[in-house]
Amino acid sequence: MSIDMPRFRAALIEERARIEKALENLRDDVVEEPAASDNHLAETATATLDREIDDTLEENSTRMLAAIDAALARVDAGTYGTCERCGREISLERLEAYPWASLCIDCKREAERG
Numbered sequence: 001m002s003i004d005m006p007r008f009r010a011a012l013i014e015e016r017a018r019i020e021k022a023l024e025n026l027r028d029d030v031v032e033e034p035a036a037s038d039n040h041l042a043e044t045a046t047a048t049l050d051r052e053i054d055d056t057l058e059e060n061s062t063r064m065l066a067a068i069d070a071a072l073a074r075v076d077a078g079t080y081g082t083c084e085r086c087g088r089e090i091s092l093e094r095l096e097a098y099p100w101a102s103l104c105i106d107c108k109r110e111a112e113r114g
């Protein structure tokens, strides 16, 4: 398979920058969040929920950054586009949709099934 490495590298770097910016925004939101008052239980609950969503987003984003860095390392190593589990090629459609994918669709499904 001939993969257009420079194109995927550019896509990965672009996605990385986008996520880093989103993470920055998340952290700014947390700092600006006003202190919750006991008189506003509903608001407190909402703020807590927002915080939980932020935490999930941050966790997902952090994981994404790690996946993107790993993908960039595979580009450099020349192993990009090869499934880390079975060693087969990852389909081009999958890489187009998820440039950071390290598993082929079959292995990904198996991993999700546990």
Ligand SMILES: [Zn+2]
Pocket (backbone or CB within 6 Å): 083, 084, 085, 086, 087, 088, 103, 104, 105, 106, 107, 108
């Ligand atoms: Zn595989």
